[in-house]
Amino acid sequence: MIEEIIKKISEKSGKSEKEIKRLVSEKIEELSGLISDEGAAHIVAKELGVDIIEKRERRNYRLNIGSVVVGMRSVDVVGKVSYISPVKEFKTNNSTGCVASVYLVDETGSIRLSLWNEETEVLDKIDVGDTIRVQGYVKDNHGTPELRLGKYGKIMKSDEKIDVDIGIGQEYKRKKICELTLGMRAETRATLVQVFETKPIFEVCPICGKRVKKDGDVWVCEEHGEQEPKRVLLFSGVIDDGTGNIRAVGFRENAEKLFGIKTEEAVGKDVRELIKGVPLGKEFIFRGRVKKNDLFDRLEFMIEKINDVVVLDEIKNLLD
Incomplete structure (x- = not known):
């Protein structure tokens, strides 16, 4: 789908598909990865004055x-x-x-x-x-x-x-990374091997949780107007279990666990300083759901819970 949108923008704007892909990638980076590929492409189309909705x-x-x-x-x-x-x-x-x-x-x-x-x-x-x-x-x-x-x-x-396979309810099925499929809610034991330097803090509406925009001296939610925003911590990195690796994204308390710092303490800090606290090379039990990044044609793991590895529990799992 993303390739079709890029082709359509290219045809209507007169720019090359390579240039459109670059603009879409920059838009995703600008919004700290908190946007779908199609959404980023749609924003690029609007900025170029192109209507891509047939x-x-x-x-x-x-x-x-x-x-x-x-x-x-x-x-x-x-x-x-x-x-x-x-x-x-x-x-x-x-x-x-x-x-x-x-x-x-x-x-x-x-x-x-x-x-x-x-x-x-x-x-x-x-x-x-x-x-x-x-x-x-x-x-x-x-x-x-x-x-x-x-x-x-x-x-x-x-x-x-x-x-x-969504992993019905809150049941997380233990899966190897190589077994993860789109839409699955799963648990995987993996090592944190990389962290990306994305913007770690963003502001959301306290009512609906959507991102708010700064308008002068106030923050504004498009649904609820002027609001005092909540700050949310974001983590983006790569986990690996030996069978494969996958980009993993975590928010709030999950990001706090990986950065080793509370959100309020992270406000104003440079992301490179925060990365120093990330336990690269440590193994965790990650629970979450799998989504697809169409622009880069890859699966991503949206973290919902992180636990430390408990050896006795792992032995029990092997025996069951």
């Missing part, structure tokens, strides 16, 4: 998750529910509300569906592992496509088969 995509159009891009006004997506967040209540100056997220996967990728206020009532009818059909539109979440229902959106269960 007219047929502006109608109710059935898509694989990996083909969804920011700006589509009416899409029809089928995916397997891999995770449902708790419903979070919030209060603004003028009202109160609630929000929750549902993560969907298929054989081509994953996407978040955000549910607001009365939309969250549907969570009583769906569970992790269910296959659902969503009709809605696609919003720009800092370049990353995000499904929304809107006034005319629908969610319904589907009998379609999605051949993706």
Whole structure:
């Protein structure tokens, strides 16, 4: 999908595909890797004054998750529910509300569906592992496509088969890195072998968790207006278990564990200084989910939990 988008931007902008790939890579780096390849390409297209959304995509159009891009006004997506967040209540100056997220996967990728206020009532009818059909539109979440229902959106269960192993619920299956597949929720024992010098701190809205932008002296969330942001720590590196290696990304307490420092202590520090505290060469038990980076055609491991290796537990696992 990313190659098709790059080709389309190249044709409409007059720039070479090599130049477009460079611009997309720079945009991903600018946003600290917190953006999908398609999202970065879409931003580049906007900056070049290119419209890459075809007219047929502006109608109710059935898509694989990996083909969804920011700006589509009416899409029809089928995916397997891999995770449902708790419903979070919030209060603004003028009202109160609630929000929750549902993560969907298929054989081509994953996407978040955000549910607001009365939309969250549907969570009583769906569970992790269910296959659902969503009709809605696609919003720009800092370049990353995000499904929304809107006034005319629908969610319904589907009998379609999605051949993706998500590791149902919070059960993490022990896998070697060479066995990891797209959409899988897994546990792997691996050594931390590299850390990247990406921006370690970014600011998010305390209500919805999305990145906020600085506007003069204040921080602004596109959903909730002016907010005092929360700081989030980001770690990006490579883990290796002897059968293979994979890029791993961790946030918040997982990043704190690998950097060996609390988020509030990391604010203002240079990333090269933070890297000195990273225990390169140490083995951990990593739990998380597998996503695909289409631009570089590789799988990445999104860390959800990190544990130290306990020898007695490992011996027990071998015997079981």
